[in-house]
Amino acid sequence: MQQEQLTPGQALPKIKQYCAYQERSHSEIKDKLYGFGLRKNEVEEILATLIEENYCNEERFAEQFAGGKFRMKQWGRIKIRRALQEKRVSEFSIKKALLQIDGDEYEKTIGKLAEAKWKSLSRERNIFMKMAKARDYLLQKGFESDLATQAISKLRNLTSED
Numbered sequence: 001m002q003q004e005q006l007t008p009g010q011a012l013p014k015i016k017q018y019c020a021y022q023e024r025s026h027s028e029i030k031d032k033l034y035g036f037g038l039r040k041n042e043v044e045e046i047l048a049t050l051i052e053e054n055y056c057n058e059e060r061f062a063e064q065f066a067g068g069k070f071r072m073k074q075w076g077r078i079k080i081r082r083a084l085q086e087k088r089v090s091e092f093s094i095k096k097a098l099l100q101i102d103g104d105e106y107e108k109t110i111g112k113l114a115e116a117k118w119k120s121l122s123r124e125r126n127i128f129m130k131m132a133k134a135r136d137y138l139l140q141k142g143f144e145s146d147l148a149t150q151a152i153s154k155l156r157n158l159t160s161e162d
Helices: 008-021 026-035 040-052 058-073 077-086 091-099 103-120 127-140 145-160
Strands: none
Touching (some): 008 026, 058 077, 103 127, 103 145
16 A cells, blocks of 8 residues: 655655654664655665754663563563564664663563463362463463473462462
8 A cells, every 4th residue: 555655855854753753663663754656765764864963762672662562561571572573673782772671570470471371270179280271371471481480389388388
């Protein structure tokens, strides 16, 4: 679905507004500019202007994206990394963004998610199936395999003491 053809002069204020509304990745900005019917050299020139004027900053985007997905959707680092890679964010920015996620908060979150899933599986009688389903849920949320296993083991130990 091609939008109207814009000149670089017409596209610049529109793309500035697009960037000012919320943080965007470089690839999202490029896609939008190509949607305006601009050519590669025009897109690169406008992107350079946006970077110079601080309308877009890949590191800032990655940090806000990672923090938001962790806090709001309770995604794990693996899922966040994959989503940022899909947005063609640099490995440097991805690593920096993932470091911003507080380790204690991360552990609390995986613990809460594990506990909630464990409770939702109360009808499951086979303990190994229950553990597998809870672990699979945490993996689907993007948490690391070893952390998921630890969280489920803690729950199993707690519930077996009841």
